Amino acid sequence: MSDKRLLLGDEAVALGALHAGLSGVYAYPGTPSTEITEYIQQSPLARSRGVRSRWCTNEKTAMEAALGMSYAGKRALVCMKHVGMNVCADAFVNAAVTGVKGGLVVLAADDPSMHSSQNEQDSRFYGKFAMIPVFEPSGQQEAYRMMAEAFALSESLRLPVLMRLVTRLAHSRAAVEVGEALPQQPLSPDDERTRWVLLPGNARRQYASLVEKQPEIAALAEDSRFNRLEMPDQVGHDGCRVGQAGVGVIACGIAYNYVRESAPADLPLLKLSHYPLSARQVRELAAACSRILVAEDGQPFVEEQVRALLGADYPVCGRLTGDLPRTGELTPDCVAAALGVASAATFPPAHNLAVRPPQLCQGCGHRDVYAALNRVLEEFPGARVFGDIGCYTLGALPPFRAIDTCVDMGASITMAKGAADAGLRPAIAVIGDSTFTHSGMTGLLDAVNDGSAITVIISDNLTTGMTGGQDSAGTHKYEAICLALGVEREHLHKVIPLPGNIPEITRILREEIAYEGVSVIIPQRECMQTLARRNRQKKGKA
Amino acid sequence: MKRDIKLSGVGGQGILTIATVIGEAATAAGLYLKQAEVHGMSQRGGDVQSDLRLGTEPVCSDLIPLGQADLIISMEPMEALRYLPYLAPDGTVVTASRPLVNIPDYPDETALLAELDALPHVVRLDIEAVAREQGLPKSANMILLGMAAPFLSLLRPEQLQEAVGRVFARKGEAVVQANLDAFRLGLSHTYQVSK
Structure with a gap:
């Protein structure tokens, strides 16, 4: 009997992993990947099976713990947004050198168009870099099916498998036909020390073995059921079509859907969802066509390889040639335009329209922090405020315009430190509680060791707010952490960010700005969203 | 037969609940469906669709091409206008x-409604x-x-009402009833104005 469920792409991945016999998911929240772990956390099946699913401190701890579970013989999933790959890259790349025991699937959710991100990096490059197979599903159903296959492939190759999603699949719902859940694997720790102890002698052997596996990895991709050459009537059928078909399309991941939306049904097409790039299929398509359009979300990963494969004389177009936009996510419209099918907007853009950027919630504690900070900094025109990643990044927008930088997780403290080292005064860092434990603590230790003149504000809303209120790793431990890192007791303050407390907060800020060393101020008040949710739940129970 | 619907509003207004009800009704009716949502940063008081x-x-x-939306359903008038290029020639708003x-440069209300x-x-x-x-x-x-129910065409208003019942069931009978009453108010408004 078939069981159909309406699932987000993220949820299809989560359920696919659970049905593949998953024993643990390891993740730090990040849009658009968050719902994978949340689905597993709420799944009765996961609960009954004891699937480990608590949030991790950051993507690196997640990746390493998942590798440990794999080492112990069980199937593990690591999930993150694309920039999380940068954080865990050390463990990720080396996991391809050690190899795995239990299946290990690394899921990276890319965010082309930067709906909630700082860049458009394409995680497929990481897969190629680490020399492992990469899956890129074209839809929710395929995402579900791929998980079981990815775990099996990971175990047969003894390598991690990378699965790449993009926002539009991660956050789009469709009906998914689901199957039975496979049993979980028993504990069976690996005992090949030479594989796992990456001393140079072992590492050289392991790396050579990874290189030796490449032909097999490529052959598996060429024969993958997720890659498909779709030729009209089998090109060549009427004797005159070979080489005459005009444009052929290579459609990667969800680009397949955009092509199928608007392209004529007889368009020769290579659907790609399993890498490395299948050279044989690209050559077959090229032979049947006179030109190839590469439609891929993200960066021109396949387009560059196809150009190299087919040589300078074969016309290949895509993002590099301007046939598709160089930046931003694909849309059915830009793909249709690249195929020469006219788009049909009847109504022009409206006149009475203004941009409506996201903003800090009414009543949010970050607002009071910025109100106090702005008041004090009126007295210090040379001051700079180094921001970080989270809801409080919205403090960069009006009405606050309170931060000068936002680069990556944790960079507030370290950039403030570097600027202070250069002589900048006052140098102020604003970082959220969850971002602090993710990547801020080590930077604070550097600042303490150097005695850098910085004022750090850890704006603690007791949750990971931006991604929807997930547990934050250090809740109620921030003072202890700062003291342990060497922050002096008299320069560590906890305040409650409320309008009535602004005089107290501004006084402390003035005093600590004057101090030529590390000070930490922790304004702590619960996120309005999680507070409202808790009140709703309480009301529901009453 | 297809029905492409653009849902829009401001973060927190409840457009995803509308999507959930239509999705529930469509699934029960055996229709094919895809629904792209916006999560994350833009939900904080920004425009959502x-x-x-x-x-x-x-x-x-998963995305509706330009000029193909049969229906724009919006919780806010300017947010309805934002997606006009997606509206089909005979589409309904x-x-x-x-x-x-919640922004300083919100357009003049009279001009906006006139448009x-x-x-x-x-x-x-x-x-x-x-x-x-x-x-x-x-x-x-x-x-x-x-209000939008008569324009969904692939789904009858009764099917949507049943879906309202199922979607809100876990919140109790009073909540189900309030939402059904609200649904009927909207439905009769459209029947009245389109007479």
């Missing part, structure tokens, strides 16, 4: 009339005011869904 595509045949793209002003009313097929209502007057303050979005 969702593409909901229903069909008797499988749906390809069903929207709340009351602006949500809306100049469109060929528009149904609009101050749903928040109606919801308040009728003692249904939390169900404005279901008034809007009721």
Whole structure:
């Protein structure tokens, strides 16, 4: 009997992993990947099976713990947004050198168009870099099916498998036909020390073995059921079509859907969802066509390889040639335009329209922090405020315009430190509680060791707010952490960010700005969203 | 047969609940469906939208192409206008009339509503005011869904009502009833104005 469920792409991945016999998911929240772990956390099946699913401190701890579970013989999933790959890259790349025991699937959710991100990096490059197979599903159903296959492939190759999603699949719902859940694997720790102890002698052997596996990895991709050459009537059928078909399309991941939306049904097409790039299929398509359009979300990963494969004389177009936009996510419209099918907007853009950027919630504690900070900094025109990643990044927008930088997780403290080292005064860092434990603590230790003149504000809303209120790793431990890192007791303050407390907060800020060393101020008040949710739940129970 | 629906509003207004009800009804009716949502940063008081595509045949793209939306359903009038280039030539806009002003440069309300009313097929209502007057303050979005129901064509209003019942069931009978009342208010408004 078939069981159909309406699932987000993220949820299809989560359920696919659970049905593949998953024993643990390891993740730090990040849009658009968050719902994978949340689905597993709420799944009765996961609960009954004891699937480990608590949030991790950051993507690196997640990746390493998942590798440990794999080492112990069980199937593990690591999930993150694309920039999380940068954080865990050390463990990720080396996991391809050690190899795995239990299946290990690394899921990276890319965010082309930067709906909630700082860049458009394409995680497929990481897969190629680490020399492992990469899956890129074209839809929710395929995402579900791929998980079981990815775990099996990971175990047969003894390598991690990378699965790449993009926002539009991660956050789009469709009906998914689901199957039975496979049993979980028993504990069976690996005992090949030479594989796992990456001393140079072992590492050289392991790396050579990874290189030796490449032909097999490529052959598996060429024969993958997720890659498909779709030729009209089998090109060549009427004797005159070979080489005459005009444009052929290579459609990667969800680009397949955009092509199928608007392209004529007889368009020769290579659907790609399993890498490395299948050279044989690209050559077959090229032979049947006179030109190839590469439609891929993200960066021109396949387009560059196809150009190299087919040589300078074969016309290949895509993002590099301007046939598709160089930046931003694909849309059915830009793909249709690249195929020469006219788009049909009847109504022009409206006149009475203004941009409506996201903003800090009414009543949010970050607002009071910025109100106090702005008041004090009126007295210090040379001051700079180094921001970080989270809801409080919205403090960069009006009405606050309170931060000068936002680069990556944790960079507030370290950039403030570097600027202070250069002589900048006052140098102020604003970082959220969850971002602090993710990547801020080590930077604070550097600042303490150097005695850098910085004022750090850890704006603690007791949750990971931006991604929807997930547990934050250090809740109620921030003072202890700062003291342990060497922050002096008299320069560590906890305040409650409320309008009535602004005089107290501004006084402390003035005093600590004057101090030529590390000070930490922790304004702590619960996120309005999680507070409202808790009140709703309480009301529901009453 | 297909029905492409652009849902829009401001973060926190409840457009995803409208999508959930239509999705539930469509799934029960055996229709094909894809629904692209917006999560994350833009939910904080910014503009939000969702593409909901229903069909008797499988749906390809998760996103609606320009000029193909049969229906724009919006919780806010300026947010309805934002997606005009997606509206099909004979498409309908069903929207709340009351602006949500949380930005300094919100357009002139009279001009904005005039631009809306100049469109060929528009149904609009101050749903928040109606919801308040009728003692249904939390169900404005279901008034809007009721207003849009006659234009969904692949789904009958009764199928949507049943879906409202199923979606809100776990919140108790009173909540189900309030949302059904809201739905019927919206539905009768559209029947009245389109007479």
